Amino acid sequence: MGIGGERKFLKMPTRRKNLVETRDLTYSYPDGTQALDRVSLIVKEGESVGIIGPNGAGKSTLLLHLNGILGHNRSVWVSGMELNRANLKEVRRKVGIIFQNPDDQLFCPTVFDDVAFGPRNLRIPEDEVARRVKRSLEAVGLAGFEERSAFHLSFGQKKRVAIATVLPMEPELLVIDEPSSNLDPGGRRSIIQLLRDLGGTQIIVSHDLDLVSQLCHRVIILNNGRKITEGTTQEILRDQALLKANGLL
Numbered sequence: 001m002g003i004g005g006e007r008k009f010l011k012m013p014t015r016r017k018n019l020v021e022t023r024d025l026t027y028s029y030p031d032g033t034q035a036l037d038r039v040s041l042i043v044k045e046g047e048s049v050g051i052i053g054p055n056g057a058g059k060s061t062l063l064l065h066l067n068g069i070l071g072h073n074r075s076v077w078v079s080g081m082e083l084n085r086a087n088l089k090e091v092r093r094k095v096g097i098i099f100q101n102p103d104d105q106l107f108c109p110t111v112f113d114d115v116a117f118g119p120r121n122l123r124i125p126e127d128e129v130a131r132r133v134k135r136s137l138e139a140v141g142l143a144g145f146e147e148r149s150a151f152h153l154s155f156g157q158k159k160r161v162a163i164a165t166v167l168p169m170e171p172e173l174l175v176i177d178e179p180s181s182n183l184d185p186g187g188r189r190s191i192i193q194l195l196r197d198l199g200g201t202q203i204i205v206s207h208d209l210d211l212v213s214q215l216c217h218r219v220i221i222l223n224n225g226r227k228i229t230e231g232t233t234q235e236i237l238r239d240q241a242l243l244k245a246n247g248l249l
């Protein structure tokens with residue numbers, strides 16, 4: 001079914017606490033490129049929020065701020081805590097980010113080590129690490145891939161391993177950049193199913209508006225580093241003029 005058809009859109013959960021908040025988040029890269037300009041948003045516990053916008057809008061840059069990868073400039077709150085140097089580790093435990101490019105996430109000799117990296121860092125005992133790795137690989141449909149090297153997997157398989165790397169940390173928020181890009185139709189369907197099964201609070205950046213319509217309660221449009229608008233998935237995805245004006249149709 002096309003966007004804006006008679007799809008049943010997800011209903012927004014109500015009366016939940018704010019899990020993530022940005023207030024006037026502004027960021028320029030060291031070369032002077034301004035990537036974010038006063039972006040304020042709130043994501044509530046249990047919500048799935050889509051962030052859409054054209055190439056270069058600032059979507060990935062925004063995600064990288066949610067666990068302090070690009071620094072912490074007093075504009076991001078996670079579970080009511082202002083992200084700062086002192087609580088960086090705690091915030092990173094709560095926020096699992098899956099990067100746009102899985103090659104940025106996978107660097108160990110084996111898939112097992114990649115998925116075990118986070119929990120080992122937390123000094124979780126090795127038998128519990130092994131249990132979590134097994135569960136995480138099963139969740140992404142890659143049981144039996146433990147001894148393979150991620151370098152030699154297909155793009156879609158790497159994307160799944162990248163998702164698996166954040167699961168053992170049991171994050172409160174799952175942040176995923178372009179979950180369906182470069183996946184074949186079957187791979188895309190199973191990633192959608194996986195994200196739906198995982199549930200919890202999610203922020204999903206995607207150019208795949210159909211995926212967004214299936215997974216997100218709410219959508220935020222970003223363009224030129226600015227938040228253009230936000231609304232329910234239904235409101236935003238049915239507004240063809242808005243989508244066109246922002247390079248999304």
Ligand SMILES: Nc1ncnc2c1ncn2[C@@H]1O[C@H](COP(=O)(O)OP(=O)(O)OP(=O)(O)O)[C@@H](O)[C@H]1O
Pocket residue numbers: 029030031033034035053054055056057058059060061062100
């Ligand atoms: N490391 C960097 N150094 C300088 N500028 C950067 C860097 N990374 C991104 N930018 C710039 O910041 C802006 C936002 O980039 P970003 O990657 O956040 O966009 P995006 O919305 O994720 O785009 P896409 O849909 O292509 O993934 C762009 O103008 C981009 O050129």
Ligand SMILES: [Mg+2]
Pocket residue numbers: 059060061100177
């Ligand atoms: Mg991006």
